Amino acid sequence: MNTEQQILPLSRFRRIVVKVGSGVLTRKNSLNLDVINSISSQICALHDRGMEVILVSSGAMAAGVKKIGLKKRPSETPKRQAVSAIGQADLIHEWEKAMEHCGRKVAQILLTRGDLCDRGRYLNARNTLNTLLEWKVLPIINENDTVAVKSLQFGDNDNLGAMITMLLDADLMINLTDIGGLYNKDPRRHDDAQLLREVTAMGSDIEAMAGEIAGPLGTGGMGTKISAAKKLTSAGIPMIIACGLEQNILVKIMDNNYTGTYFVPNEQKASSRKNWIGLTLQAKGRLTIDKGAQKAVVEKGKSLLPSGITRVENYFEVGDPVEFITEDKVVLGMGLVNYNASDILKIMGCKTSQIKKRLGFRSYDEVIHRDNLMITAYPDDARL
Numbered sequence: 001m002n003t004e005q006q007i008l009p010l011s012r013f014r015r016i017v018v019k020v021g022s023g024v025l026t027r028k029n030s031l032n033l034d035v036i037n038s039i040s041s042q043i044c045a046l047h048d049r050g051m052e053v054i055l056v057s058s059g060a061m062a063a064g065v066k067k068i069g070l071k072k073r074p075s076e077t078p079k080r081q082a083v084s085a086i087g088q089a090d091l092i093h094e095w096e097k098a099m100e101h102c103g104r105k106v107a108q109i110l111l112t113r114g115d116l117c118d119r120g121r122y123l124n125a126r127n128t129l130n131t132l133l134e135w136k137v138l139p140i141i142n143e144n145d146t147v148a149v150k151s152l153q154f155g156d157n158d159n160l161g162a163m164i165t166m167l168l169d170a171d172l173m174i175n176l177t178d179i180g181g182l183y184n185k186d187p188r189r190h191d192d193a194q195l196l197r198e199v200t201a202m203g204s205d206i207e208a209m210a211g212e213i214a215g216p217l218g219t220g221g222m223g224t225k226i227s228a229a230k231k232l233t234s235a236g237i238p239m240i241i242a243c244g245l246e247q248n249i250l251v252k253i254m255d256n257n258y259t260g261t262y263f264v265p266n267e268q269k270a271s272s273r274k275n276w277i278g279l280t281l282q283a284k285g286r287l288t289i290d291k292g293a294q295k296a297v298v299e300k301g302k303s304l305l306p307s308g309i310t311r312v313e314n315y316f317e318v319g320d321p322v323e324f325i326t327e328d329k330v331v332l333g334m335g336l337v338n339y340n341a342s343d344i345l346k347i348m349g350c351k352t353s354q355i356k357k358r359l360g361f362r363s364y365d366e367v368i369h370r371d372n373l374m375i376t377a378y379p380d381d382a383r384l
C-alpha cells in the first residue's frame, strides 16, 4: 500500500465501468439531480475522447422511499423489493433526461447473480451490452432487486460492477462513493485516518481497514468495495475508489490528476472464461487437497486428479463449480467438476487407473481439468 504514489497507464483505458453509489446519487432519500447531471456530462466528455463507458447505478431504493413518502427504507424483503421497483423507474428516467441533454441515449439493464452464473445468459448479456456500446448508447445497470432473493443476489453493486467489468473485458472500474477513497481506518470513527493512494497487495491488512457498516444510504460499506477490488485485481484489471461528489472527478481521473485510491492489478491476466469460473460463480461444494496436489495444481498449472483429494463437502453435480482448499481451509481456487460429490467420495485418494474399478465407469482421468479451473490464491498469501 502507499499514501503517496499513483501510476496510471492511461493510454490503455478505452473501456471503463463507472459505479455510482446511493450516497452519491441521493440527498436526504431523494435523487440528487445536480450530481446526475454532472456525472452525465462527464460521461459525455469521456465519450468525446473516444472512450466506451458502462454505468452501474445504485439509488433505486433511496429514490423509491422518497417517491412513496416513506420515512426510511422498509425492513421486510417484499416491501424493499417493491420500493426498489418504484425507485428504479425514477432513477432511469433522471439518467435518461440528463444524458439526453448531451444528445446521448441510455438503456436499462437489470441483472441478478443467476443471470451471470449461467454461461448462456452470461454470454447473452455480454452480446447485448457490446451491441449497445457499438451503437454508442450508455448501458445503465442495476441489480434486479425485485426478484433477487438471498441466494441469487449480488447484494451490492460493487461486486456486480466488478463482474460487469470482467464480463466486458473493460480496462478499469471507477467506484464513485461519498468519500475520497480507502482510508487506513474508518474515517467516520477515527479523525486521524489516512487516505491510501495506491494498494498493491490485497492482503488481510487491507480487508481489516474496511468498515462493514455502510454510510446512511449505502449497502456494503468499504467491505464490498474491497471484495470487488480483490476480484478485479486478480483478473488483472485495476479499480479506483474516488469521491463522486467531487467536481469533474471522472475527467480528473482520466487526466491522472485526482485524489483517490488506485488498486494495482496483477500482472497476469487470465482468460475471461477462467475469470468467470473463479470470480463470478458461487461454489456448490468444497474439495480439500493435499500438499502434492497443491504443488501440481497451483504451482505447475496441472489438472486436479482424484489422488490428491482428501475431503469432500456438500453435494454437487457434474459440471458444478466447486472450491478447492488446503487442510487449513485456505481457498485456492474454483473449478468445474467432472464427477459428482458421491463419486468423488468413492475415488478420492486413488490412482486414475482405479477409477473404473471403484465406479464401474471412467468418464475422465481428472476431477477438475486445468482448462476448467482458476487459481484465486496461493497457499502462503491466501486465507479464509
Ligand SMILES: Nc1ncnc2c1ncn2[C@@H]1O[C@H](COP(=O)(O)OP(=O)(O)O)[C@@H](O)[C@H]1O
Pocket (backbone or CB within 6 Å): 020, 021, 022, 023, 024, 058, 176, 177, 178, 179, 181, 182, 183, 184, 185, 186, 187, 188, 209, 210, 211, 212, 213, 214, 215, 216, 217, 218, 219, 220, 221, 222
Ligand atoms: N476504511 C475506510 N475508508 C473509507 N471509508 C470507509 C472505511 N470504512 C468504512 N467506510 C465507510 O464506507 C462508506 C462508503 O460505503 P457505502 O455507504 O456502502 O457507499 P456506496 O453507497 O457508495 O456504495 C463511507 O461513507 C465510509 O464512511
Ligand SMILES: N[C@@H](CCC(=O)OP(=O)(O)O)C(=O)O
Pocket (backbone or CB within 6 Å): 020, 021, 022, 023, 057, 058, 059, 060, 061, 062, 084, 142, 143, 145, 155, 156, 157, 158, 214, 217, 218, 219, 220, 221
Ligand atoms: N440495488 C440497490 C443498490 C444496492 C447497493 O449496492 O447500494 P450502494 O452500496 O449504494 O452501491 C438500489 O438501487 O437501491
